[in-house]
Each structure stands twice: as C-alpha cells, then as structure tokens.
Amino acid sequence: MQPTPFHSRTAPLCVSNSWLEWAGYQSATMYALEHTHEYHAVRMATALFDVSPLYKFHIHGPDAMRLLDRVLTRDVTRCAVGQVMYSAWCDDAGHIIDDGTLARLEDNFYRLTTADPSLAWLQDNGYGMNVQVEDVSESLAALALQGPTSRDLLQSAATTNLSRLGYFRATRTGIGNARVTVTRTGYTGDLGYEVWIEPDDAEHVWDVLMDRGRSYAIKPAGTLALEMVRIEAGLLLSEVDFISCRKTIFEVQKSTPLELGLGWMVHLDKPFFVGQQAIREEKARGPAWNAVGVEIDVLALEAIYAEFGMPLHLPWEAWDTPVPVYVDGQQVGKATSGTWSPTLKKYVALARVRPQHAALGSTLDIEMTVEAVRRTVPAKVVKTPFFDPARKRS
Amino acid sequence: MSASISTTKSATRYDAIVIGGGHNGLTTAAYLAKAGRKVLVLERRHILGGAAVSEEVYPGFTFTVCSYVVSLLRPEVIRELELSKHGLQIVPLTGSFTPMENGDYLAFWPDDTDTREEIKRHSVRDADRYEEFNQLMFEMAYAVKPILGMVPPDLVSPSLRDLGTLRELARHIKGLGKRKFHYLHKIMTMSAADFLAEFFETDVMKAAMSINGIIGTMLGPCSPGTAYVLLHHFMGELDGAFTAWGSQKGGTGGVSEALASAARSYGAETRCSTPVKQVIVKNGRAVGVALESGEEIYSDVVVSGCDPKVTFLKLIDRKELPGDLVESIEKFKFRGSSGKVNLALDGLPDFTAAPDPSYVHEIGMVEIAPSLAFMEQAYDEAKYGGFSSRPYMDVVVPTAVDPSMAPPGKHVMSIFVQYANYELTNGNWEDERENFGDAVIDTLAEFAPNLKEMILHRQVLSPWDIEKEFALTAGNIFQGELTLDQLFFLRPAAGWAQYRTPIRNYYQCGSGTHPGGGITGGPGRLAALEILRGTS
Numbered sequence: 001m002q003p004t005p006f007h008s009r010t011a012p013l014c015v016s017n018s019w020l021e022w023a024g025y026q027s028a029t030m031y032a033l034e035h036t037h038e039y040h041a042v043r044m045a046t047a048l049f050d051v052s053p054l055y056k057f058h059i060h061g062p063d064a065m066r067l068l069d070r071v072l073t074r075d076v077t078r079c080a081v082g083q084v085m086y087s088a089w090c091d092d093a094g095h096i097i098d099d100g101t102l103a104r105l106e107d108n109f110y111r112l113t114t115a116d117p118s119l120a121w122l123q124d125n126g127y128g129m130n131v132q133v134e135d136v137s138e139s140l141a142a143l144a145l146q147g148p149t150s151r152d153l154l155q156s157a158a159t160t161n162l163s164r165l166g167y168f169r170a171t172r173t174g175i176g177n178a179r180v181t182v183t184r185t186g187y188t189g190d191l192g193y194e195v196w197i198e199p200d201d202a203e204h205v206w207d208v209l210m211d212r213g214r215s216y217a218i219k220p221a222g223t224l225a226l227e228m229v230r231i232e233a234g235l236l237l238s239e240v241d242f243i244s245c246r247k248t249i250f251e252v253q254k255s256t257p258l259e260l261g262l263g264w265m266v267h268l269d270k271p272f273f274v275g276q277q278a279i280r281e282e283k284a285r286g287p288a289w290n291a292v293g294v295e296i297d298v299l300a301l302e303a304i305y306a307e308f309g310m311p312l313h314l315p316w317e318a319w320d321t322p323v324p325v326y327v328d329g330q331q332v333g334k335a336t337s338g339t340w341s342p343t344l345k346k347y348v349a350l351a352r353v354r355p356q357h358a359a360l361g362s363t364l365d366i367e368m369t370v371e372a373v374r375r376t377v378p379a380k381v382v383k384t385p386f387f388d389p390a391r392k393r394s
Numbered sequence: 395m396s397a398s399i400s401t402t403k404s405a406t407r408y409d410a411i412v413i414g415g416g417h418n419g420l421t422t423a424a425y426l427a428k429a430g431r432k433v434l435v436l437e438r439r440h441i442l443g444g445a446a447v448s449e450e451v452y453p454g455f456t457f458t459v460c461s462y463v464v465s466l467l468r469p470e471v472i473r474e475l476e477l478s479k480h481g482l483q484i485v486p487l488t489g490s491f492t493p494m495e496n497g498d499y500l501a502f503w504p505d506d507t508d509t510r511e512e513i514k515r516h517s518v519r520d521a522d523r524y525e526e527f528n529q530l531m532f533e534m535a536y537a538v539k540p541i542l543g544m545v546p547p548d549l550v551s552p553s554l555r556d557l558g559t560l561r562e563l564a565r566h567i568k569g570l571g572k573r574k575f576h577y578l579h580k581i582m583t584m585s586a587a588d589f590l591a592e593f594f595e596t597d598v599m600k601a602a603m604s605i606n607g608i609i610g611t612m613l614g615p616c617s618p619g620t621a622y623v624l625l626h627h628f629m630g631e632l633d634g635a636f637t638a639w640g641s642q643k644g645g646t647g648g649v650s651e652a653l654a655s656a657a658r659s660y661g662a663e664t665r666c667s668t669p670v671k672q673v674i675v676k677n678g679r680a681v682g683v684a685l686e687s688g689e690e691i692y693s694d695v696v697v698s699g700c701d702p703k704v705t706f707l708k709l710i711d712r713k714e715l716p717g718d719l720v721e722s723i724e725k726f727k728f729r730g731s732s733g734k735v736n737l738a739l740d741g742l743p744d745f746t747a748a749p750d751p752s753y754v755h756e757i758g759m760v761e762i763a764p765s766l767a768f769m770e771q772a773y774d775e776a777k778y779g780g781f782s783s784r785p786y787m788d789v790v791v792p793t794a795v796d797p798s799m800a801p802p803g804k805h806v807m808s809i810f811v812q813y814a815n816y817e818l819t820n821g822n823w824e825d826e827r828e829n830f831g832d833a834v835i836d837t838l839a840e841f842a843p844n845l846k847e848m849i850l851h852r853q854v855l856s857p858w859d860i861e862k863e864f865a866l867t868a869g870n871i872f873q874g875e876l877t878l879d880q881l882f883f884l885r886p887a888a889g890w891a892q893y894r895t896p897i898r899n900y901y902q903c904g905s906g907t908h909p910g911g912g913i914t915g916g917p918g919r920l921a922a923l924e925i926l927r928g929t930s
Binding site for chain 1: 469472473477478482483484485486488503504505507508536633643756757793794795796797798802803
C-alpha cells in the first residue's frame, strides 16, 4: 500500500493504527479507537477526510466536451464553466461502469473523479477526437471538508471570498501559500467541500486547515464514519451497492443506472452516449429492479431480541454485506448496505427490489440474524436521502 | 390604566392546559396534542425549557444554564415524538477524566481496552474487576429498566390494573434469580462507597465512580442509599447502549426546543412570560387556571409540570386536599445540594495532569473527584448549612464538539458543583453567591492553572438562584431527591403516584413523579398516557 501525500500528517493522528487499502493507498478507517466522534463531527462541526485515493482524470482539448458527452449519461453540454456534475457512465449494454463527479474548470478543461481506473476507457472513446486524457490520480491530492462549520472554516483559510460558491460549483482559490481548486461537493450529504491540491502543497494545506479548524471543532475522520454518513445521504458505493460491469463477467451481478435509481442523470434525449440504445429499450420495458431506501422497524427488532432474552442491539458501524429482502415469504430483492443513524435515530438501509414493491410506504421484510438465527424484520420503503439538511444546498 | 388587576376570561377553551414549559410539561403537551387534544402550555419565564434550557447569557455564548448532559431521555419518547426531525442531535460523551491531587489522573477512555490499560496503571485487580462491575450494573439496569416505563401501582387502594402490575412486578423480581436479587438488595440499601469497595481497591477509582451516586442528592458517597442513585444513572441509554451520556447540540435547551417543536407540530400552543397564579377548582374539579395577570383560561384538564410542593401547596388551596397528602408533600425532601457555574472562555483550558490536554474535552467530562475523602469532606462542609470550599465538580466543555455555542475559537464551560446547601447557616446566598463561585474557580484552577486567565464571563447559580429563577423548590434539580423513600409508588406520595391528584382533572407530570429526575421525558409521557386513559 502506498502512503497518500498526507501520510506524514494522518499517520501520527491515527491512534487506532487502523487502516484499509483504498485504490492501492493506505486509508484510515478511524483515527481514534472508535469512530463515533468522527461521525458526529460531520453532522455537528467539520470532519476532514483524506480522499486522495480517488482516481482523477484531466480532459483537455477542443473535443473535451464531445468526449465526455459521449461517455457520461448526463448532458455534459449543459455543464457551465465552474459547474460540477454527478454522473454515471455505462457500457454498450447499458450496464453501469462507474459514477463520479465532473468539474468543468475551463472552457476545454474538465476534471473527472472515478472509483476505478478509467484512462483507457476515456481514451478509447475519444478515438479520432482532438482531446487529451491524462491520469492525474497521483499528481493531485484531495481533502474533503464536510460538516455544518466547513464553510466558515474554509473561508477562514481561503484567500478569496467563497461565500457565493454554490452547491456543485467549482472555483480556484488559495489556502495558505498553496493554489487549490475547491468544489462544493462531497460524499456525506452535508454542507461540504472538496479541495484539490498539488501533492507538494498537501502537507501545508492540511496544516492550515487543521490549525484554522481548531476554532471550528475539526476532526480528521476515516472510512467508518464516511460509510455511515453516505448511507444517510442515500449515496451509492461501488463494489457494495453495485458492481462495475467491467469487474464482473456475470450478468446477474451487473446493474443499470435505472435499476440503481440514477435515472435522473440519464439524458436519453441527447444525441448519443455509450449505452443509450440499451437504456432506451430498458426504459420502454421497465427496469428489472428499483433502488429504494428502507427504514427498518426497530421495535420489531427489539421484540426479536426480547425473545432471546436480550436488549435491542443496534450496529455501531455500517454494514455492507447484502441480505435478502422478502414480501410474503418470497424474496423480492436485497439490501446492500445499512446503518443505524444516530442523527435520525432510525435504522436505515439501501436496497434493490422488484418494481412492484418499490412504492413509498410499501412494507418489506429484511433478513436479520440474532445470535446467528435467521429472522425477518419489517422495513418500510421511504424516500432517500434519509438525511437531507437545508444547509447542504444553502 | 389602573394599577389593580382586572379579571378577564379567555375566549378560547382548551382540552388541556399544562403549567410549566419544562421538558416534561412539553412532553405531556406533545403527547396530548398528538392524540388530538387542544393543548396550551404556560411558562413563567421568557423561554421554554425549565431547567433544560440554553440561553445566550453573554453575547455570542450559549450556556446550557442548568442541566448539561442527556442520557436518560427515554428512547420511546424520541421515537414516538420524532424528536430527531425536530432538532434532537446528541453527541455521546464516552469518557471521563479525573485529575488527582498528586498530579496523576484516572481516565475512562471511550475504548474499553484503553480504559483497562489505564486502570491497570493504578491496580491490575481493579482493571479486572471493572469489566465485572460494568457487567453487573448493566445486568441490574436491564433488570430494573422495565420499571421506568411502568405506571407505579397504587398500594393504598390498588385497582385491578395495579394488581396486574404488582403481579408482573413480583414475577419480574422472582425472575431476577438469587444472585441479582441479592445485589439489588445491596444496591437499594448500601452507600455508593461501600458498594464500590466490594469491587475496587483504588481510592480514586471509587471516588470517580461514586459520582453518579451523589449527583443532585444531599448525601455523601458514604451515605447509605447512594448506591441506588448510582444505578439510576446507569439506566441511561443512547442508541441502544446503556450508561451513555451525551451532549445535545446547542445545550439541553435543544432538547426542550425539539419537544416544543414536536408539540407545536401536533397543534399545541405555547405561551411564555405567563406565570400561573392558581388552578381554578370548582366542586373538587379543576376547570382552568388563573394567571398572575388576572386572565383566566378554562380547560377540561389541568396538568402541572411543577414540583410537588408547587403543584399541591402553591397552585392549589391546601384546604382542597386531604390532610395526609398535605403532610406528605410538606415532608417530601428537596434539600437542594448543587450549584452551577457557567463560563465563557477565551480558549480551552489545559488540565495539567492530562496526557493530551485538549483531548479530554472532546471525549467527555472532567470530574473533580480526586479521592473519596475529598468528596466526603465536600459533603461534610455543606451538611451543616454551607458550601464546600473545595467542591466536587462535573465539568463539560460542549463547544469542544459543538462549535455552534460560542464564537470561533472560544468556548463555554459548564460546571456542575456539589455541595451547596440551600440553607445557609451564616449569611444568605445573595451575599455568598460570588464567594461560592470563587471557591469553584479556585478549586478547578488547582487542576487547570490557565483557566483563570481565559474567563471572559462567569455565571454562578446557587440553589437559591435555581429556586428563584426556575421555581424548583430549594433548588433541587430532580424536583425532590431520588432516594428510595421518594421513588416509584412513593413519588411524590403514597396513593398519588399515578399522575392524578385528589382534585379531579388536575394531573401532575413533572420530575417529582415516577420515574423521577433527569431529562427523561418519562414522567411527561406516562402522565399523558394516564390523562388520555382517564379522559378518552
């Protein structure tokens, strides 16, 4: 595992010494010995995540827009300079490859973040076009600054006025002596920013943010906290809530944007994108699955625990092992990840079910085990994001 | 305008009027409104919340004026009133830090392994037994917990339902088995110090752990009965985890605001700066309230969230009540024992004993409880009508996790102080208040020397101030001590523990009823359910 450009700063803070591998990089799962306070920092103050392991690509040239509009399901021609778009992209069969954010930094200059290596896919799709695709994953460090105090904190560290930087907008600014790009994006569903930094400036920017952050109760946070907040935000995780069609040869493991609830980012009316025809056909016949958010009935779960003579136990970490979901004893889908939400005081999960069971308010039965005994617990289909504070967009 | 107050009758008639907008009054109001009743909450002060209140006492700084942590808030109240939707947001305070007089410390870290290693520094044996002790307390809390959600049976004239409850209770106690029953008996009768001594040998360990046995009680750790108060505080619950303490966003006033918001969302009305003078009783039945302004408001039901003394002896003419009840209430022990000091700070003070000075603020509480002798001496000094010159303190800096309560880089510190006797033998609290504040700051500065230079503003509340400002008799934070003789079917008086009063349609819903004090919402909820049962 490689260290990220922030390793000299994150390592001494990582008291738990608990790391996982993320895209080949060493990534902290939690800094303290338990992640609770890192979770709460996202919802009450500011959490600082090292998200450098994301794959990042620069797309330049006169045909940059043409290439991206061909690859991404969203209408990239509508992406203004200084705007960021969240989009998926697919193969010819309309199966999802990946999702990520696209920032238009200049007229003919875009930055795309992805979960997986994507250079060849982008280059191959640009065959014959006047466009350069560059993998900048290693030459761009990134931090996510997320939480209700992140705006004030970032402003206290930035050299320009960021008060007018809207949701899903990008700008260039300075932090300390470093030039950085700031996007108002994140993976937490909260007010937050991502800061894109030259690796040589990484430690300096970290130091400035942590120093200023002391006045805003900043806390470095790891993937365990991130997992909880991204589920509350109803955001999908690749390899947990879906598998890239480039990573599996089995049809049953592939999925489509429509099945994943990403239909809103599929612009079927634009001239062309990879997978368009297949998705058109899928839309006509109706997707095989629908993504839903469910709220698990905690009282019913408590009653099951009581049968075992035990008090209710709620998971203090998010889970990401799929479990079956039933209606009337027949399996109708699966829940792919879930978490107890300390903020909502609700037990929520992301699931995929047959369309006839996806309506809001439908009741499903989700499999849970208590002392390794399989049981089902009622779960109600509810709207996602589960948690959607006004400050996210304000 | 003439100076005399004329009586006006309010045109609007309510199904229920709740006197007192404290957290239990708001809970009752929310439940009643949710059930479709037309409810009005009347609060004496300019702000809702009672003792669960946050106020900007000093510009830019929000103080959690009285109560400061949450743990006993019943999960069913959170769920049934959807409090998260209304702003409830609690960060757990998972650790505590106790500096010692010799410069050493004892810490309970958020992580069990860490805590074990820490206790091992003091005693390997205690480290072993810590887990055993926690397990026992967990077991006892789990065993006793159902009682918290139960309407106490009336032993004076039991109804059919009461007999059912008693049978259930008997079965429950029988089901505990010999060992648990044995411990339950010990917990009910012993002092916290003696009970802890059965497990631990390290003095500071016993001191730090006895805290939960004395909070809000005019008893020292060596007084019998304190072991139960210890258990009471073990029944706190957060997200299914027992014994967890937490800090509400914006202070405990945030809990009250969430409850008020829930109540209003169901249609309840709230009026502040509206002190009630008396409950209007006609033919042994409550029919409304008379305000101090002279206004009269009528309703089918009147509920008092005030403490038993106010509920029975101030809001009602005592001739309306049976003599034995009046006597019981007069004898009900209040004995205010604690004060509160709130500070606006320029920075985070460093506790010199701490390995990481700022970390201790983030994880939880700092306990000034360096030894059992320190605690008991603090009690001794106050016992005969004074305040401790070196008091026990429970210190929380909410801004370490919730920066919204102070300007960037600044902090607020909440210091719960014990002991301060409501009854001063020499002098009065108006004169002694700041001397008491000085004793607090001086003692705390022994452990955090740079504290003094950081203080921007200081608010000192003696038990007398708490009584005056929050109408809590003798400044007792629990609306009456949580000793066994004042709990369950004896709270507030035998025969009157089911939220009713001898006056028809006049109910009680404050912490002076079962399950008692702390931000539980328990009395408020159970009272509402009884009212709905009685009037549906």
